[in-house]
Amino acid sequence: MLPQHGATMGKKRKTKAAPAAPTRTYGKVALSADETLHRLWERGLRIDDRPSNLRTLRSIGHFRLLIYMRRFQNPATKGFWPRTLFSDIVELYDFDRRLRSVTMDAVERIEVALRAALSNPLAIDHGSHWYVERDRFGDLPTYARVLNQITQECEAKKGLALTHYYQTYARPELPPVWLVCERLSLGALSRVFGALSMRDRKIAGRHIWPEIPDALLVGWLQSLTDLRNACAHHSRLWGMKLTVSQPAKPTGRGLARYASEMAQPDTFYARATMMKALLDPIGYGGEWRKALWMTLTGCDHVEPSAHLGFPAGWHSMPAWQ
Incomplete structure (x- = not known):
């Protein structure tokens, strides 16, 4: 039966065509540091210290430096902008290393605080081995996974404290929670925190971060x-x-x-603001702000706004005071 006048028939959903399979064969060959440096020179890069530049290529590699070179190249021709030095590329590369370092400094502080949050308040409420109790966790499968991971970590018996425990005590089979927390990675600690019952998660989270809701903290x-x-x-x-x-x-x-500084969640700035919020309650936010500011202003080739999402005057915003 044909549709009546004015009726509409269902439209077929357009399916996205799969990309064509590649047909090219990879043919690029590896070049020595000398050959690579010569090729960069042919593209307009100024070789300001040949021995040092060669050492850099040998110890870091052209491929790893390539993405930093793009900052100094004409996108259309891949030639370097006039007066670009090899050391300019190295300075940008070193900036990224320093940014990772200052980031890891913040991560370390937060990770140590999370260990304290998981061990101290819950141990006071439920004892030194609270993590073996089913009631401390939200559901049985998650509890089983957490306990299995802790057991595997302890079976390795690495570290002086863990070795001492097993040489000294026959029971309980697993060590106290404060020793366990020192063995777990940040990822494992985060999973333990997320797996806790709602009540215990609130207790642990508010021990360090009283203003941050536990669901957000997860x-x-x-x-x-x-x-x-x-x-x-x-x-x-x-x-x-x-x-x-x-x-x-x-x-x-x-x-x-x-919140006002985290409107673009895919930027490093949003994560920096998040870390500042986690650092402030443990008394390290101000010191880290200074370290971050010094890092961001330490390289002339970096535009914090364009490259990392930092707005102009970010260090004067209320979040950074």
């Missing part, structure tokens, strides 16, 4: 873990859009000063 710790892993594997922060585990904007009057 997401922030995941974002922090991914940022930490990127830094630990020497991934680039400069000029990157950080799309994995984007931190949520906080809500509530006590966190309003941070």
